[in-house]
Amino acid sequence: MSVRTLPLLFLNLGGEMLYVLDQRLRAQNIPGDKARKVLNDIISTMFNRKFTEELFKPQELYSKKALRTVYDRLAHASIMRLNQASMDKLYDLMTMAFKYQVLLCPRPKDVLLVTFNHLDSIKGFIQDSPTIIHQVDETFRQLTEIYGSLSAGEFQLIRQTLLIFFQDLHIRVSTFLKDKVQNSNGRFVLPVSGPVPWGIEVPGVIRVFNDKGDEVKRMEFRHGGDYVAAHKEGSFELYGDRVLKLGTNMYSASRPVETHMSATSKNSASRAQENIAPNPLAKEELNFLARLIGGMEIKKPSGPEPGFRLNLFTTDEEEEHAALSRPEELSYEVISIQATQDQQRSEELARIMEEFEMTEQPERNTSKGDDLLAMMDRL
Numbered sequence: 001m002s003v004r005t006l007p008l009l010f011l012n013l014g015g016e017m018l019y020v021l022d023q024r025l026r027a028q029n030i031p032g033d034k035a036r037k038v039l040n041d042i043i044s045t046m047f048n049r050k051f052t053e054e055l056f057k058p059q060e061l062y063s064k065k066a067l068r069t070v071y072d073r074l075a076h077a078s079i080m081r082l083n084q085a086s087m088d089k090l091y092d093l094m095t096m097a098f099k100y101q102v103l104l105c106p107r108p109k110d111v112l113l114v115t116f117n118h119l120d121s122i123k124g125f126i127q128d129s130p131t132i133i134h135q136v137d138e139t140f141r142q143l144t145e146i147y148g149s150l151s152a153g154e155f156q157l158i159r160q161t162l163l164i165f166f167q168d169l170h171i172r173v174s175t176f177l178k179d180k181v182q183n184s185n186g187r188f189v190l191p192v193s194g195p196v197p198w199g200i201e202v203p204g205v206i207r208v209f210n211d212k213g214d215e216v217k218r219m220e221f222r223h224g225g226d227y228v229a230a231h232k233e234g235s236f237e238l239y240g241d242r243v244l245k246l247g248t249n250m251y252s253a254s255r256p257v258e259t260h261m262s263a264t265s266k267n268s269a270s271r272a273q274e275n276i277a278p279n280p281l282a283k284e285e286l287n288f289l290a291r292l293i294g295g296m297e298i299k300k301p302s303g304p305e306p307g308f309r310l311n312l313f314t315t316d317e318e319e320e321h322a323a324l325s326r327p328e329e330l331s332y333e334v335i336s337i338q339a340t341q342d343q344q345r346s347e348e349l350a351r352i353m354e355e356f357e358m359t360e361q362p363e364r365n366t367s368k369g370d371d372l373l374a375m376m377d378r379l
Contacts (some may be wrong), residue, residue: 002154003058004146005161008115009067011054012101012247014046015118016094017071018125021080023251024312034079039125040132041078044294047135056142061165077306085320086312092171095307099166100176101246103188106197106230108155110244111148111162113234116140117247128177142240148236175250193226198233 018039025035038317068091075082075090101114119140126132150158170186170278181189196202203225208217234243 001060001164002157002161003060004150004154005061005158005165006059007052007055007143007146008111008158009061009098009162009165010070011115011143011370012098012111012118013067013071013094014074015115015122015247017075017090018042018122019097019249019251020090020093020312021075021310022249023127024310030308030310038078038080040127040129042074043122043126044129044132044135045077046074047132047139049135049138052139052142056146058331061161064165081307081309082312083309086310087311093173095166096171096173096176097250099169100181100188102159102162103190104168104246105159106195106244107200108152108159109150110197110234111159112143112236113153113242113244114247115143116236117242117244118146119143120242121247121249124237137238144236144238192224194228195230196227202227202229202232265343286378 021042023033025038030038071091071094072087075087077288102111105111105114119136119376126136147155172182172184172186176182176188177184183189203223204220206219206221207215208219210216230243232243232378234240235241
């Protein structure tokens, strides 16, 4: 498992979340000023300096439930609110879209181009806020600095870590089904055509070399696909042609997107076991959540800008039906965090949370350990 996977997972899923929210904000005719505020607030929180500092530290991936808690907090970082069914659907769309992109990456390193596509699109959502654009550009710089020098083997390990994370998710998405890139059982259809990875020849030739490295024989074979050579490599610079289209906004063309539980997902023993079995990493996950969520700030609807509820379904009735029909093993109970009444632990928590403030403050040592296990029931 790669300890460099979490930033790529978080940023790509976050990009997919913004794509879906933007589409639904437009579909529900939310006033432009409110829609802009929601997107700006979420992006600002997502790329907050304190938050990204914790995100980019080398660390193992945590459970789907733990990450879901972070996205639940992130989606509510503004005046918009989602109920449980809509949040479930949002998370399903996010995860299945990125899983598809990881599966189709021509080479492991291209997961970085997918990430840059998401960042490019995110910058397009930002309006009248150079500060937030600077936050995104700073994250791009961190990505380039950390991942730019990784070997092909290290990127392969990152890709395998992502695929292990997604391996038991088989939720059907209407867009993928209509485009015939997903089967009715929720599994994706991998293409046997199109450009091969950059620097790779089109298959069809076998070369035999002698012990001196000279080619002594060449044979051709039929590969059964329709491949072409890549005309150029995607740009890894701040501005440039990524070439690869994976990670761009598939909701830019307005069309409804539905999700359905496949039989595979409904009967997934590993998913059910994750929700009921004791988690040996529970303590580490709470530490992880406390650090990450500490950098997020919820905007409470008040004053001249009242909050509003966003529905990811066509009607309220569909949303209610989805909430009732969703299999229990696919439900994510959001982990909440609150201090106990113990005075000593409450004081320790207050000190820790003070360090998570977004304003610039001198950094102090944060206590990790049993004190963070006291944070339950409230964010």
